[in-house]
Amino acid sequence: xxISERLETxxxxxxxxxxxxxxxxxxxxxxxxxxVHTPDIISAAKWLAQQLTSVGLENARVIPTxxxxxVYGEWLGAAGKPTILIxxxxxxxxxxxxxxxxxxxxxxxxxxxxxxxxxxxDDKGQVFMHIKAIEAMLKCTxxxxxxxxxxLEGEEEIGSPHIGAFIEAHQDLLAADxxxxxxxxxxxxxxxxxxxxxxxxxxxxxxVRGPSxxxxxxxxxxxxxxxLHALAHLLSTLFEPDGRIAIAGFYDQVKPITxxxxxxxxxxxxxxxxxxxxxxxxxxFGEQGYTVLERNWARPTLDINGMWGGFQGEGTxxxxxxxxxxxxxxxxxxxxDPEEILMLVERHLHQHTPAGIALSTxxxxxxxxPYVSSIDHPAIQAAARSYQSTYGVRPIYTRMxxxxxxxxxxxxxxxLPIVLLGFGLPDENxxxxxxxxxxxNFETGLQTIxxxxxxxxxxxxL
Amino acid sequence: xxISERLETxxxxxxxxxxxxxxxxxxxxxxxxxxVHTPDIISAAKWLAQQLTSVGLENARVIPTxxxxxVYGEWLGAAGKPTILIxxxxxxxxxxxxxxxxxxxxxxxxxxxxxxxxxxxDDKGQVFMHIKAIEAMLKCTxxxxxxxxxxLEGEEEIGSPHIGAFIEAHQDLLAADxxxxxxxxxxxxxxxxxxxxxxxxxxxxxxVRGPSxxxxxxxxxxxxxxxLHALAHLLSTLFEPDGRIAIAGFYDQVKPITxxxxxxxxxxxxxxxxxxxxxxxxxxFGEQGYTVLERNWARPTLDINGMWGGFQGEGTxxxxxxxxxxxxxxxxxxxxDPEEILMLVERHLHQHTPAGIALSTxxxxxxxxPYVSSIDHPAIQAAARSYQSTYGVRPIYTRMxxxxxxxxxxxxxxxLPIVLLGFGLPDENxxxxxxxxxxxNFETGLQTIxxxxxxxxxxxxL
Numbered sequence: 001x002x003i004s005e006r007l008e009t010x011x012x013x014x015x016x017x018x019x020x021x022x023x024x025x026x027x028x029x030x031x032x033x034x035x036v037h038t039p040d041i042i043s044a045a046k047w048l049a050q051q052l053t054s055v056g057l058e059n060a061r062v063i064p065t066x067x068x069x070x071v072y073g074e075w076l077g078a079a080g081k082p083t084i085l086i087x088x089x090x091x092x093x094x095x096x097x098x099x100x101x102x103x104x105x106x107x108x109x110x111x112x113x114x115x116x117x118x119x120x121x122d123d124k125g126q127v128f129m130h131i132k133a134i135e136a137m138l139k140c141t142x143x144x145x146x147x148x149x150x151x152l153e154g155e156e157e158i159g160s161p162h163i164g165a166f167i168e169a170h171q172d173l174l175a176a177d178x179x180x181x182x183x184x185x186x187x188x189x190x191x192x193x194x195x196x197x198x199x200x201x202x203x204x205x206x207x208v209r210g211p212s213x214x215x216x217x218x219x220x221x222x223x224x225x226x227x228l229h230a231l232a233h234l235l236s237t238l239f240e241p242d243g244r245i246a247i248a249g250f251y252d253q254v255k256p257i258t259x260x261x262x263x264x265x266x267x268x269x270x271x272x273x274x275x276x277x278x279x280x281x282x283x284x285f286g287e288q289g290y291t292v293l294e295r296n297w298a299r300p301t302l303d304i305n306g307m308w309g310g311f312q313g314e315g316t317x318x319x320x321x322x323x324x325x326x327x328x329x330x331x332x333x334x335x336x337d338p339e340e341i342l343m344l345v346e347r348h349l350h351q352h353t354p355a356g357i358a359l360s361t362x363x364x365x366x367x368x369x370p371y372v373s374s375i376d377h378p379a380i381q382a383a384a385r386s387y388q389s390t391y392g393v394r395p396i397y398t399r400m401x402x403x404x405x406x407x408x409x410x411x412x413x414x415x416l417p418i419v420l421l422g423f424g425l426p427d428e429n430x431x432x433x434x435x436x437x438x439x440x441n442f443e444t445g446l447q448t449i450x451x452x453x454x455x456x457x458x459x460x461x462l
Numbered sequence: 463x464x465i466s467e468r469l470e471t472x473x474x475x476x477x478x479x480x481x482x483x484x485x486x487x488x489x490x491x492x493x494x495x496x497x498v499h500t501p502d503i504i505s506a507a508k509w510l511a512q513q514l515t516s517v518g519l520e521n522a523r524v525i526p527t528x529x530x531x532x533v534y535g536e537w538l539g540a541a542g543k544p545t546i547l548i549x550x551x552x553x554x555x556x557x558x559x560x561x562x563x564x565x566x567x568x569x570x571x572x573x574x575x576x577x578x579x580x581x582x583x584d585d586k587g588q589v590f591m592h593i594k595a596i597e598a599m600l601k602c603t604x605x606x607x608x609x610x611x612x613x614l615e616g617e618e619e620i621g622s623p624h625i626g627a628f629i630e631a632h633q634d635l636l637a638a639d640x641x642x643x644x645x646x647x648x649x650x651x652x653x654x655x656x657x658x659x660x661x662x663x664x665x666x667x668x669x670v671r672g673p674s675x676x677x678x679x680x681x682x683x684x685x686x687x688x689x690l691h692a693l694a695h696l697l698s699t700l701f702e703p704d705g706r707i708a709i710a711g712f713y714d715q716v717k718p719i720t721x722x723x724x725x726x727x728x729x730x731x732x733x734x735x736x737x738x739x740x741x742x743x744x745x746x747f748g749e750q751g752y753t754v755l756e757r758n759w760a761r762p763t764l765d766i767n768g769m770w771g772g773f774q775g776e777g778t779x780x781x782x783x784x785x786x787x788x789x790x791x792x793x794x795x796x797x798x799d800p801e802e803i804l805m806l807v808e809r810h811l812h813q814h815t816p817a818g819i820a821l822s823t824x825x826x827x828x829x830x831x832p833y834v835s836s837i838d839h840p841a842i843q844a845a846a847r848s849y850q851s852t853y854g855v856r857p858i859y860t861r862m863x864x865x866x867x868x869x870x871x872x873x874x875x876x877x878l879p880i881v882l883l884g885f886g887l888p889d890e891n892x893x894x895x896x897x898x899x900x901x902x903n904f905e906t907g908l909q910t911i912x913x914x915x916x917x918x919x920x921x922x923x924l
Contacts, residue, residue: 033777158777159778199680199683201680201780203778203780211741211742211743212741212742212743213742213894215741216864216892216893217763217765217767217791217793217863218661218663218793218862218863218864218865219758219862219863219864219888220741220758221661221757221758221763221765221793221863222748222749222752222754222757222758222761222763222793222863223737223741223746223747223748223754223757223758224741224743224746224747224748225743225747226765226766228697228765228766228768228769228788229697229700229701229765229766231694232693232694232697232698232766232769233701235690235691235694235698236691236694236695236697236698236699237698238691239691239695275685279674279677279682279685279686280673280674280675281672281673281674281686281687281818282817282818282820283817283818284685284686284818285685285686285687285816285818286684286685286686287684290684292684292685295683295684295685296681296682296683296684296685299684301679301683301684303679303683303688303690303691303780303782304688304690304691304772305679305690305772305773305778305779305781305782305783306690306771306772306773306774306779306781306783307690307693307694307769307770307771307772307786308770308771308774309768309769309770310766310767310768310769310789311767311768311789312768312770312787312789315495315620315826315827316621316665316767316789316791316826316828317767317768317789318663318665318765318767318791318864319767320765320767321767321768324769325774326690327772327774327778327779329679329778329780331679331680331683331684354747355744355745355747356743356744356745356746356747358744364777364778365777366778400680400681401679401680401681401682401683401684402678402680402681403680426681430678431678432675432676
C-alpha cells in the first residue's frame with residue numbers, strides 16, 4: 001500500500017473521531033471582538049496547544065501577547081528539509097443576527113454534507129485539517145517529509161493588531177522557508193484556486209459637529225449648517241460620477257494592471273449576470289474602464305461602511321442634530337501605503353468641510369498593506385501540483401478584494417513566500433449566519449495538505 | 463376697587479390653590495406619541511373637562527376622534543358680543559433623555575421662580591391660565607365680557623392629524639369670531655411678541671436599497687453601488703453650495719419678502735453674535751442674500767433630520783450594507799403647498815438616484831400649510847393693546863420658523879382670524895429636558911388674558 005493509500009485509509013478510519021474533536025473546537029465561542037468572550041479565546045488557545053501536543057508536535061504552547069495569545073508548536077525532525085510555517089487563526093466573527101441561524105452557531109451540525117458552525121470554514125476547520133494531516137503522517141510513517149511550525153493567532157478577525165510585534169520579537173522561533181495559510185476559498189466546487197494577491201486596508205471614523213445641542217428645526221431652520229447636510233456633502237465629494245475616487249493623490253502609487261494580468265483575468269470563467277442576480281441588483285457598478293474582477297482584485301476601492309446621525313425612530317422628529325458620523329474603509333493595491341492613503345482621505349475631508357462645521361477623524365487601529373506574489377515561485381507551483389493531484393484539475397490563479405493583514409506582515413518581516421492553500425467555498429457564509437464547510441473539501445483537503453508537505457520536501461531551494 | 467384690581471387680588475389670594483391644581487395637570491404623563499401613555503391622555507382630557515365645569519363653563523365634555531380625544535367647553539352668556547375660540551393642547555412631548563432632567567419631568571418643582579415640568583410651558587401651563595382667567599372673571603364679576611369656547615386637543619405634538627376632520631364635523635359647535643392660541647413665546651423677558659406667521663411643514667422618509675443582503679466590502683468592493691454612497695450623493699444634490707435648495711420648482715410659489723417686512727425684521731433687536739455663541743457654532747449659515755431672521759421666518763428650508771445605514775458600533779466592520787435611510791422635513795412659506803413640495807422632493811430624488819439603486823419614499827402623515835396674517839387685524843391690535851397694558855411695552859411683531867398645524871386649519875375651515883397670545887420664553891426647553899415656565903409670566907399672563915377678553919368685547923366688527 002502506498003503512503004497516500006495508507007493516509008487515505010487512516011483518514012477514513014479516524015473520520016468520526018476527527019469530527020468529534022473538531023466539534024469540541026467549534027463549540028468554544030472564541031469571538032475576538034467581544035471582551036466577554038476573552039475566557040473562550042483562552043480556552044480555544046489551550047485546546048489547540050493540547051491538540052498540537054497530542055498529535056506529536058513539540059514545544060506546543062500558548063504565548064501571551066499584548067492582546068489575545070498566539071499558539072505555537074513545531075516538528076523539526078526533517079533535517080536538511082525545508083520548514084513550513086503554518087499560519088491560521090482560532091478566533092471567529094460575532095454571530096449576530098442570531099435569529100437567522102438554523103442551528104445554534106456553537107453547536108456543530110451536519111446537513112447535506114455540510115458542517116454548520118461559526119468557524120467551520122473561517123478558520124478553525126482549516127487550521128484543524130493541518131493538525132490532522134500531521135497526525136496522520138506521523139502515525140502512518142513515523143515522520144513528516146518537512147519541518148513544520150504552527151503560528152495560530154486569536155486576533156485575525158479584528159485585524160491582527162499584535163501579530164507584527166509578535167513576529168518581530170520571535171524571528172528565530174518563526175524562521176521558515178515558506179508561509180502556508182489555509183483561509184481562502186476554492187474558485188467553486190471542484191475547481192481549486194491559488195490566490196496570489198491580497199488587498200491592503202485602512203480606515204477611519206469621521207465625526208462632524210455643528211451646534212452644541214440638538215436643535216428644533218423650526219426654531220433654528222435656515223440659521224446654521226445642519227451636520228447631516230455637511231456629512232452627506234463631504235461623503236459625496238469622495239467620488240466621481242464614473243465611480244473613480246475623487247481624492248487627490250489616491251491613485252498616485254497604484255501600479256497599472258499589466259496586459260498579461262488583464263488577459264489572465266479575462267480567461268477566468270466569471271459570469272457577471274449570475275453575480276448580478278445573486279446580489280439582487282439591477283446592474284453592477286464601479287470604476288469605469290475596468291472589468292468587475294479587475295476592480296475587485298486589482299483596483300483600490302473606498303467604501304462607506306456606516307453612516308448615522310439624528311432621528312432614526314418611527315415617524316418624524318423635526319431635529320437638527322448636533323453631530324453626524326461615518327465609517328470609511330479603503331481597500332488598497334500595490335504600492336499604496338495605508339498610512340499615506342489615510343492621510344490623503346483626512347486631508348480631502350478637511351479641505352471639503354463646509355463653514356460652521358467641525359470635523360474630526362480617527363484612523364482605525366489596524367491597517368494592512370497590499371500583497372501580491374509571483375505565481376512562478378516554486379512554493380506556489382508546488383501548491384498547484386498538489387491541488388491538481390487531488391482535485392484532478394489545474395488550479396486557477398486569483399487575487400482577492402479582501403485582506404489577510406498577517407500575510408503581508410510575515411512577508412515583510414520574515415521575507416517568506418506566501419502560499420494560500422485554502423479549501424473553503426465562496427458561498428460558505430463566512431462572517432454571516434449559517435457559516436458552514438463542505439465535508440467533501442475536508443476530505444480532499446486533508447489529502448492535498450499531505451501532498452503539499454511532500455511536494456515542498458522535494459524542492460531544493462526555496 | 464376696579465375690576466382689574468379685584469382680579470389681581472383674586473389671583474393673589476388663590477395663587478397657591480391654582481398652582482396645586484396645575485401640578486395635578488402636569489403630573490399626568492400625557493405623551494401623545496407613545497401608545498403606552500394613551501390612558502394618561504384620557505386622564506388628562508377628563509381632568510380638563512372637569513376643570514372647565516368646575517370654573518363655570520358649560521357643556522364641558524371629552525369628544526372622541528379617530529385619535530386622541532378633544533376637550534370642549536363653552537360660556538355663551540355674553541349676548542351680542544364676539545366669541546373667542548381658545549385652542550390649545552394637553553398632550554406633551556416625550557421626556558428622554560430622562561437622565562438630563564434635574565427633577566423628574568412629571569413631578570412639578572419650583573426653582574428660582576420657574577416651574578419645572580414637562581408641559582409647564584408647552585402647553586398645559588398656558589391652557590391652564592385661560593381656565594383660571596375665566597374662573598377669576600366669573601367669580602369676581604359673575605360673567606365674562608365675551609363668549610368663550612375651548613377646543614383643546616391631545617395630538618398637537620404629533621402633528622394634529624385629526625383636528626381637520628374634527629373641525630369639519632363640528633363647524634357649528636366651533637363657530638366663533640376669533641381663534642386665540644397661547645402657545646408661542648415672548649421675544650424675551652419683559653418684551654411681548656405677537657407672532658403673525660407660521661411655517662408649513664411636509665416630510666418624508668427616504669429608503670435606498672442596493673444588494674439583497676449586507677456584503678463583505680473585500681469580497682464585493684468595486685462591484686456594486688454602495689447604498690450609503692448613493693444616499694450621500696442623493697442628499698447632497700438637494701442643496702446648492704450657497705445654501706439654496708436645489709430642487710426644481712421648490713421656490714416657484716414662494717412669495718418674496720416685501721421691502722416693508724424686510725424693514726420691520728431689520729428693526730427687531732436680534733444679536734447674531736449672541737445666537738452664534740449660544741448655539742456653539744463658529745458661524746451661522748443659510749441661503750445667501752437673506753438675514754438670519756428672514757431665512758428662519760420667511761424663507762422655506764429643508765432639513766435632513768436623520769440618516770442611517772450600515773455599521774454604527776465601535777471599531778470597524780467592512781460591510782457594504784443592503785440599505786440606507788434618511789428622514790427629511792421641509793418648512794414652508796406662502797404659497798407653498800405641502801403636497802406639491804413633497805411631490806417635487808420625491809421627483810428630484812428619483813431623478814438623481816444612481817444606477818443599481820432602488821429608491822422608495824414615504825410621505826409623513828401630517829403636513830401643515832403655511833399661515834401668515836395681517837398685523838392690522840383688529841383682533842391682533844387688541845392683543846397688542848393687552849400686552850402693552852400689562853407688560854408696559856409695545857409688543858413686537860414676529861414670525862416663526864416652526865408650525866402650529868391647527869392654526870392654518872382653523873383659518874382655512876372656519877375663516878377665523880388667529881391671535882397668538884403666548885407667555886412662554888424662548889429658552890424654556892420646550893421639547894427638551896428641564897422644560898420650565900417663568901411664574902412671573904404666569905402672573906402677568908393671567909392679567910393679559912383677562913385684559914384681552916375685555917378688549918375683544920369692545921370690538922364691534924371682527
